[in-house]
Amino acid sequence: MKREIFLEKIAEVLDHDGTLLFSQDLDTIKEWDSLGILSVMGFLHELKLPIDTDKMLKLKKISELVSLASKILDE
Amino acid sequence: MTITSKPLVERNMCGANFKFSKPEIKAIVTTVGRRAISFMESAESMGLSEKEALRLAKTLSLNTRHVVSGNQTTTDLCFESAMNILATLNLDAKSVDALIMVTQSPDYASPSSANNLQHRLGLSERCMAFDMRLGCSGFVYGLSVAYSLVESGLERVLLCVGDVASRLVKADDHSIAPIMGDAGSAILIDSGKKDSFFQLYSDGSGERALYIPNSGVRYNEFDKDLPCYIKMDGAQVFNFTLQRVPSMLSEVLTFSNFTKDDIDYFILHQPNKYILNSIQKICEIPDIKFPKDTQSIYGNQNSASIPGTISGFLSHVFERRQIRSIFAGFGIGLSWGACMIQTDKIYCPPTVLQKE
Numbered sequence: 001m002k003r004e005i006f007l008e009k010i011a012e013v014l015d016h017d018g019t020l021l022f023s024q025d026l027d028t029i030k031e032w033d034s035l036g037i038l039s040v041m042g043f044l045h046e047l048k049l050p051i052d053t054d055k056m057l058k059l060k061k062i063s064e065l066v067s068l069a070s071k072i073l074d075e
Numbered sequence: 076m077t078i079t080s081k082p083l084v085e086r087n088m089c090g091a092n093f094k095f096s097k098p099e100i101k102a103i104v105t106t107v108g109r110r111a112i113s114f115m116e117s118a119e120s121m122g123l124s125e126k127e128a129l130r131l132a133k134t135l136s137l138n139t140r141h142v143v144s145g146n147q148t149t150t151d152l153c154f155e156s157a158m159n160i161l162a163t164l165n166l167d168a169k170s171v172d173a174l175i176m177v178t179q180s181p182d183y184a185s186p187s188s189a190n191n192l193q194h195r196l197g198l199s200e201r202c203m204a205f206d207m208r209l210g211c212s213g214f215v216y217g218l219s220v221a222y223s224l225v226e227s228g229l230e231r232v233l234l235c236v237g238d239v240a241s242r243l244v245k246a247d248d249h250s251i252a253p254i255m256g257d258a259g260s261a262i263l264i265d266s267g268k269k270d271s272f273f274q275l276y277s278d279g280s281g282e283r284a285l286y287i288p289n290s291g292v293r294y295n296e297f298d299k300d301l302p303c304y305i306k307m308d309g310a311q312v313f314n315f316t317l318q319r320v321p322s323m324l325s326e327v328l329t330f331s332n333f334t335k336d337d338i339d340y341f342i343l344h345q346p347n348k349y350i351l352n353s354i355q356k357i358c359e360i361p362d363i364k365f366p367k368d369t370q371s372i373y374g375n376q377n378s379a380s381i382p383g384t385i386s387g388f389l390s391h392v393f394e395r396r397q398i399r400s401i402f403a404g405f406g407i408g409l410s411w412g413a414c415m416i417q418t419d420k421i422y423c424p425p426t427v428l429q430k431e
Contacts, residue, residue, distance in 0.1 A: 015130070034250070035134055038313050042353040045317040053314045 002074050003066060010065065013039045024062045040065070047072055091275045092330055098225035098232075099267035102164060102422035103393070104156040105386035107373055108143035108241070108257035109429045121249035131253070136348035140256040140374025142241040143429060149178045150188045150195075152259025152429060153235035157196055160233075160263050164422055168197040172229040174204040175221055177213035177236040177378045179287075179407070180243060181206060192235060210238070210285075211344045211406025212275075213378030214260075215414055218402070219273045221264045234262040237379035243287065245304045254347055256374020260382035263422075272331035273414040274323065281409035284311040312406070316350055320405050321357045323413050327401060331415035335360060337399060338415070340389065344404045345369035345380040373426070378404070386426040393423040 007020045014031040026032045037056060044051050049069055059065055066073070114137040118128035131137055143152070153176065161168055174196075176189035189204035198204070209216050214236050221232040237259035244252045285307050288298035324341065328334060341360050343351060351367035369376065369384045376383040381402050385393055392398065397419045405411035 015134075034309055035131065037310060038349070039134065041310065041313060042317065042349070045353060046356055051314055051318075053310045056314075057310060 001069075001072055006066065006069055006073055007062070009043060010040060010062075013043045015039075020062055022063050022066060026059055026061060026065070044068065093219055093223070093273040093275075095222045095226045095271045095273075097266050097268065098222040098264050098271065099269045100262055100416065100418050100421055101265045102160045102263040103260060103382045103385055104159045104422075104424060104427065105258055105260040105376075105379060105383045106152045106155040106159075106427045106429050107141040107376070107383070108147070108152070108239070109431065110142050110144050111139045112142060113139055114253050117253070118249075121247050121252060123249050131249075134349055135254070136368075136371045137253055138371040140241075140254070140370075141258070141428075142255075142374070143239050143257045147239065147257075147429065148182055149180050149237050149239050149257075149259050150176075150182050150191050152237055152239070152257065153261055154192060154195055154259075155427065155430060156259055156261035157192065157233055157235060159424070159427065160261055160422065161196065163424075164263075166263075169199040171196075171198045171202050171231050171233050173221070173224050173232045174198060174202055175207060175217050175232065175234050176205070177207045177209055177217040177234070178238055179208060179210050179377065180238045180240065181208075189235070196233075198233075209410060210377050210408070211346065211375075211380065212404035212408060212410040212412050214344075214381045215273070215402055215404040215412035216275060216410070217378070218262070218264075218414065218416075219275060219412070221262075222271060222273070225264055225266050230266045232264045234264060236260050236262070236382065238377040240305075240375065240377050243305050245302060248304065250309065251305055251307050254370060254375045256370070256376050258373060258376035258379040258383050260379040260386070262382055269417050269419075271414060271416040272327060273412065274327050274330060275412040276319070276323070276410070278315075278409045281311065281315060284308045284315065284409060285407040313350065315409055316346075316405055317353055317357065319411055320354050320403060323405075323411060324358055324401060324403060327403075327413040327415055333399070333415060338364065338401050339392075339398045341365050341401045341403070342381050342384050342389075343367075343402075344406060345384055346375055346406065347371075377406075380404075383426065385423060390423045390425045393418060393421055395420065
């Protein structure tokens, strides 16, 4: 999967209007709350990616979220 | 299929596996709290803005939940369900050999609520009665014990499951109060001739992912000043569910030697529609075999959610024909379990509203 597509999917599961940027801070996304985090975790499970809940809760940037999916993203 | 000469319980990497050949479910009745609370109408009292409430309602499919009024308890709901079975099927109360009550909201910390129900239902003093303290996995666990007793020689067991979960949460805690409902189911299990397969699991390392602080005799410094209400780490519970439940469904199919196509219904504990949608996507189970609306209408019924789903949405099917089902419960403990069972035209009326 391309990184851009992955970010589009993340915006979709968060129900976020607009484009997510690789360098963006997660706390600038109003939907990145407990409900939003659960939605993203559900999406990562669908992609069969391993999830460390503590790590998920400590994410600060979109780039860190992308790195959790590096296994399935194109180089 | 006949039971083999292998030990009844096998222990291996898949967990505790059980096979039975005698027990059959003959009846399921679920009674719910009469009072229906609309999520949107109660959102403001929980400190939610309209926008926040709409997002929660949309994502989790929150609609209504049924709760008890006044001082009604789990034993009251289970009593109505059990009396419905005994009266409608014209059964002699003295014919019940065992009564198992699965609840986290007993009438008292001690004695068991099962003793209260044994007396109120007019069951014999020769009827064994005991409680099991389990939550969302409780129906599958309780059914496995009821089936074990019948396989061992008892003729008739009454399993009562449920909670008045609305009493276990702080009314204005919007992280958990909007999802909880009150229900009590009674399930009649007789000796017969049906094969069934169970798998049960436990992981106490997740004890505090979902627990009630200061509710027993253990004192912890980190629980100091915490109210005696359910405390949930939603992310941990969600992650546990998606890690454990899909693989368990696959394993119980393998263990029972069936495929997804052979199963009429996958009836899972109903925490909320969002979690169930996530499990369904991972497992690739068609909508028609995977009911998931119980929480949206009745609330999370804890250990009564699997029988509650049958009563609420599938009673006409279970009453009319033979059904092969996978049941799966998962949650507080952490504890989870699944079984493959077969039923044949059981007594199973639609969900009953608690009497006024």
